[in-house]
Amino acid sequence: MSEEMKKPKKGPDIVDRIWNFFTSLKLVIVLLLVLSIVSVLGTVIEQNKLPQEYYSYLSPGTVELFGKLGFLDMYHSWWFTSCLALLALNIIACTMDRYPAIIRGMKKKNVVLDDKLAAELTADLTKIKYNLPAEEVEKQAIALAGKDFSVHPLVTEVENTRHLFFETGKYGRLSFLLTHLSILVIFAGAITGSLFGFKGYVNVYEGETISAISAGKNEVKTLNFSVRCNSFNVDFYPNGMPKDYRSDLSVIQDGKEVIRKTIRVNDPLTYQGITFYQSSYGGFPDITFDVMDKNGVLLGSAFTPFRQKTVVPGANLTIEVADYQEHFHLPDGSEGGPAIGLNIYTPAAPPEGIWITPGQPGVNHDGTYSFVVKGFNMKKYTGLQVAKDPGVWFVWLGSVMLVVGIMLAFFVSHKKLWIRIRSDERGKTELTAGGTANKNKHAFASELKRLAKRLQEVS
């Protein structure tokens, strides 16, 4: 049956055309190149920034246009996703198209070197005559061919002729399926992650326990357990570079500590599929102020927790520590050391904000009050990246498939070798050998030539 008769054109032409479109190599190459060009654009235009950051180098009209086109969150835009979907369809169609041929190629069909097969192999065919018994020739041929193939060929005897069939690298044919399916598996992992996983962030002060994290803009995710930060520490190298960030964390479930672990960068903590990564750190102070009037008479003292408006007893005012900076930049740009940003609210005047250096009294605008730092208690916090990604295992599975598939594709060729041995009436033995390979045919041809030479030397 010829190829054309196998596939009668039953359906409408359009189905064939769609199929041809999705299985065409042109589509693959165009998609790969389009995806790469689009990705270039995504690295030139910074992605997912705040609108203010774009306004510094783009006009508002351009920002709006780019926003509508999806240029500012390109990798999640409908058209980028469509390209990926098209690639997935393309891979599925090509896999379906090639699958039968791959399986056919892996099946042992022609184990007998008959004339029809010999005609297909003529280029690599070797014929040698020996003055040796057939058994001896067969023994030596198997030993020689066994160096590159197995020493246990498939032997078939047809009409006093022995056919030896050698084969190696059969699974090299799976390279196509592995590489292409691996991309689909990775996609499946990415989709699973975005549907059933989340990414979030949380700051935990030392000694504090949290059970909710912020996941995305204005979204809060409640965990069904809580996490306590027992302590946070930073080590520095002698030259001032950071050496180690450590958070001692406890996971608490139903009031009981179930895990305690010190996490570092590159060494996170996982509980119930949710992982906590060391990401950043910081600290804010609770400060006790002595407040004096302009004559230096003590009006009162106030313990002022960070960012909490606190009434100063004995003085008609409210204060709030609004900011704290470890390295305050003076107006000329030089380093000013630590500084406290204090907001002052009095009934008489509008609110005002001043910067105070610990150790020096801070005076408000018209000199009515001065503030002296009496107590300073730094509250450190650790910044944790929180992630749950049930799809990640698909991604690793796909990665392994991809690497194995690529290795098979480049380095494993499916080679077949046939050796036919028969004795003629005069007691001579005739050997015929030939082979095929599905990859790197040049190398295989010279490999066969070397084998033929060695076979010729058999005596």
Next chain:
Amino acid sequence: MTNSLLFGISIFVYFFAMVLYVSYLAFRSEMLGKVCTGALLGGVIIETAAILLRWYESYQIGIGRAPLTNLYESLVFFALTIAVTYLIVERKFGIKTAGAFVTPFPFIIMAYASLNPNEIQPLVPALQSNWLISHVVTCFVGYAAFAVSFGVSFLYLFKVKAENRTAKTQGAFLAHLPASDLLDEVGYKTIAIGFPLLTIGIITGAFWANVAWGTYWSWDPKETWSLIVWLIYAAYLHARITRGWKGKKAAILSIVGFLATIFCYLGVNLLLSGLHSYGG
């Protein structure tokens, strides 16, 4: 530091090797060919010693880490991988004239490296990982294979132009270049080595990112550019294996692929912002 002295010597040896390979184009004597290979091999040995010494010296000063973490160290490692990959390709395929197109890389890269700060710095927390060595080595050996493919493809374009002319006008110089078919083959074979390595490099990077930040892929410019490079070579391989794209078209794609590789390695850090450490 003694390692800087050795690196300095290796720059001179690479320069010398480059000059020899270029003169080999003009005077193709077997003797000169051997000297070329010997000089490049000498450069490789001295540079390897320098890298090992730098590694050892990092322990001496109490830091103790593989010398693969900043721009300087990545450049010198890149130069070494190109020289080694080229030597292997030369030995396997016997195309010594291609050396004139590949050996400028180790020299130029080493010279550029010497302009960068080279003191041994300790590792910041993000780089303290077992994934560092496998990630960097696979990526850079992959890049080196692409660099050799680039040099050979360049030579191919010269050669094929010459072959199209008649023998008389071809000139002795181009006539003695390796056959275009062989160059085409080597251009492909080196990509066949580089592509799996780049793939493993991207995957180890993704795995590491997931351990450090909880995200295996965040479309950071470096990641995106490595994907772009991967896509270009994937297109090359599809075109070549399935459609039989050979010769000129393949050579041009190989050149484009390597230019993208260089941008991924240096351009991203110099022009864009991102997560990698040698921005500098």
